Amino acid sequence: MKSEPDEASIDDALAADKQTVAWTGVRNYQARNFMRDQMQIGDGVLFYHSGCARPGIAGIAQVASNSYPDPTQFDPKSPYHDPKSSPDHPRWLLVDVRALKKIRLIGLPELRAEAELADMLVLRRGNRLSITPVTTREWCHIVGKIANVKEVLTE
């Protein structure tokens, strides 16, 4: 899951109440559908920093709720306000994400250098989706590169 660290970084998430943040602002149907249809509580999340000097995986997190309507869509003062959405028929959903651990930044050059990660959707040329699924193989490969990560992974 991508986030701009200026807006919501892994540090921000770790500092939040229960280390949990609501993943507001997703305004892409495919990304929304991943949260609605694919994610389950407890699923592992790679917390990716984008739109910054050193983009890459900055932390490990987990899905902490089922999907529910993103409140920012109803707030006229929010940059994520969607006048075409209504509480009766909410268009945009989010999940809560619990940060588990900040890791050494695994930057894009390192990710691209790994043959095991060659098919990762987030690395695809032209990919603009802020949420992409990760295969078990990709997950295990990345987690295997991180020191002292077992303590935060329960399954």
Place this chain on the structure above:
DNA sequence: GCCAACGTTGGC
């Protein structure tokens, strides 16, 4: 700041 890539919008 540039630009490739892609999603969305809206006229027809």
Place this chain on the structure above:
DNA sequence: GCCAACGTTGGC
């Protein structure tokens, strides 16, 4: 339903 124009993303 097509598709050109436009806006956004995001790495560089």
